[in-house]
Structure formats: structure tokens, C-alpha cells
Amino acid sequence: xxxxxxxxxxxxxxxxxxxxxxxxxxxxxxxxxxxxxxxxxxxxxxxxxxxxxxxxxxxxxxxxxxxxxxxxxxxxxxxxxxxxxxxxxxxxxxxxxxxxxxxxxxxxxxxxxxxxxxxxxxxxxxxxxxxxxxxxxxxxxxxxxxxxxxxxxxxxxxxxxxxxxxxxxxxxxxxxxxxxxxxxxxxxxxxxxxxxxxxxxxxxxxxxxxxxxxxxxxxxxxxxxxxxxxxxxxxxxxxxxxxxxxxxxxxxxxxxxxxxxxxxxxxxxxxxxxxxxxxxxxxxxxxxxxxxxxxxxxxxxxxxxxxxxxxxxxxxxxxxxxxxxxxxxxxxxxxxxxxxxxxxxxxxxxxxxxxxxxxxxx
Numbered sequence: 001x002x003x004x005x006x007x008x009x010x011x012x013x014x015x016x017x018x019x020x021x022x023x024x025x026x027x028x029x030x031x032x033x034x035x036x037x038x039x040x041x042x043x044x045x046x047x048x049x050x051x052x053x054x055x056x057x058x059x060x061x062x063x064x065x066x067x068x069x070x071x072x073x074x075x076x077x078x079x080x081x082x083x084x085x086x087x088x089x090x091x092x093x094x095x096x097x098x099x100x101x102x103x104x105x106x107x108x109x110x111x112x113x114x115x116x117x118x119x120x121x122x123x124x125x126x127x128x129x130x131x132x133x134x135x136x137x138x139x140x141x142x143x144x145x146x147x148x149x150x151x152x153x154x155x156x157x158x159x160x161x162x163x164x165x166x167x168x169x170x171x172x173x174x175x176x177x178x179x180x181x182x183x184x185x186x187x188x189x190x191x192x193x194x195x196x197x198x199x200x201x202x203x204x205x206x207x208x209x210x211x212x213x214x215x216x217x218x219x220x221x222x223x224x225x226x227x228x229x230x231x232x233x234x235x236x237x238x239x240x241x242x243x244x245x246x247x248x249x250x251x252x253x254x255x256x257x258x259x260x261x262x263x264x265x266x267x268x269x270x271x272x273x274x275x276x277x278x279x280x281x282x283x284x285x286x287x288x289x290x291x292x293x294x295x296x297x298x299x300x301x302x303x304x305x306x307x308x309x310x311x312x313x314x315x316x317x318x319x320x321x322x323x324x325x326x327x328x329x330x331x332x333x334x335x336x337x338x339x340x341x342x343x344x345x346x347x348x349x350x351x352x353x354x355x356x357x358x359x360x361x362x
Contacts, residue, residue: 006257012277283319
């Protein structure tokens, strides 16, 4: 018999699994691992995403994990966006994202003003340039031009938001290094990540591991919901089906609001016992609770809230969550946190959460 649950139950379960309700994450790496990465193109939002979930938030914890302990890595992963990911999971991302090879398509090359030969030259030169050293973007570009002898690459490599560097990240050949005088540097994961595997996992192994992690925090799900989070719906359907098939022994079928999905069998009883959430939570912009769910998931993101939350250029607003769903947005001003509600929420709970999050702001 297939277990049937409601969306309010699922959202409450996700809040619990994602260390939101209660906020009991043991440390930054554990929070990032549970969330299957934290989007980090806005560093302050990434830091707050970890802090609001931590039992004992510490201001310098992410920097220490990135640059001292090297237990976290910052680079481009899911959906081609900057993320924090556990260092020991980066090879899985590389195995999966590196197998898609969208940079081999003529449309991608034309869109970035490079030829197939120039892409190949960049992919060959960057690992050589980074071997044993950390380079700023300008230094990396100069070194690539020196290696390739192709000055035309300078314009392509210095325009946009690192578009021509993303393939290197997807292949496990580049990640962020320690800042130098306020400037970003890049390093080779082979040199930087402790215990980087001599033999990387296969795309199949990496896909199954990422799927297991995703379902553990953002389940129940389907191939479509997983692909929307991982690759904006562009992964090969046969590949996705293969990962779900390989994970089948660990999965249980479930119905959510009458829709068939799957989740990790070990979590089924816990979800079935979960009661709908009642609390109020402030989550930062680009939070995984929102990003890992489909934009058309009405129980989470009501139609009236969608335009305010999912904005132009991929911007995701900070949100007020009540009973598991988006009840408003918020921002910071000189006088502190300003809330813009779409529906009524308990005033005392909102005040307490606003005070808590205010103390965590940088």
C-alpha cells in the first residue's frame, strides 16, 4: 500500500530536515551537506542560510571551513551557479556535471564568442596554469594566453560571470582559492581539496549519491524535480531514469496530494508522522528551501507571492515562512529588518524570529 501525505506535512518535514525547524544544525559543513550545497553568489546570503540553521552560529565559521580547514569548497555546481559544497563531495558534482558537456554544443560556443578549438585550448591550459598555485582571474587569463598563444581569449575569459570558467569547475579542474587582498583567486581541486580522489567517481555513481542527498532534504521528488534543481531541466531523461533506477532499493513510493513521488525509504515513517508546521521563519535570499522546489509548487509559493520572490535575472528574495509556505518577503534597511507580508502571521512569533535573525546579520 502506497502511503499518502499532504503538502503541509511535506513542507514541515523539509523544514525539519533542513535544520530550519528547529534550528539545530551542528556546524556549517553539516548544514551545507544536508542541504546538498548552499548557493553562494551572494556571500552574505550563503552565510545567513547557514547561520539561521545553526544551533551555535559562529561568524567566521564558513571562512574557516573554506580557507583554513578546506572542508568546504566554493565553485560553480548545480544550475551553473556558485555554491558552497562539502569538499569531499566536489568530485561527485564534477563527475555528474562534467558528463553533460554543454560547452561542446555549437550554440553554446557561438553564444560565448569562441570556437570549439578555443574551448579545447582553454580546457587544456587552465589546469596547467593552476598547477601548484593560486591565481587571480587576471593572472589566470594572462597565464592561459601565455600557454595558448591566443590573445583573443582575453576578451572571452574576462567578460560575463565566469561563463568560460564554469566548464573547468564542472570538470573538477577549478575552484575558488583563498582571497588575496580582497580579490578572488582560483586553485586546482587536485592541489586544494584534501583527499582528492586519484580515480574520480563515475557519472552514474556521482548521480546516485547526489540524488540520495537531494531526497534526504528536499524529498519526496521525481526525476523532473531533481533535474530542475540540478540542471534547470536540461539533463538527459535516460540518465535521470538510470539514477532513480539504481537507487530503487533505497526508495519508497509515496503520494503527495495525490501525485506519485519517491523518497528515501528510511524517512518514510518520519514523514508520515509529521504534523503541519506552525512556526514563523525568516530565510535569506537564494535559500535552498525555495531553490530546490519547483517554482509552480503552489503549496509552498502561492501565486500571489511568486513575482515578489522569484524576480528578474534569477534573483530570489528573502522570505517569511509561516506554516511551511511563503507568507511574505523581507529586507534590511537602516532601521533593521523590514517585513512585507502577504498574509497575516502570528505577531509574537514574527517578532521573536525577526529579533533572532537581526542578531545574525553581518
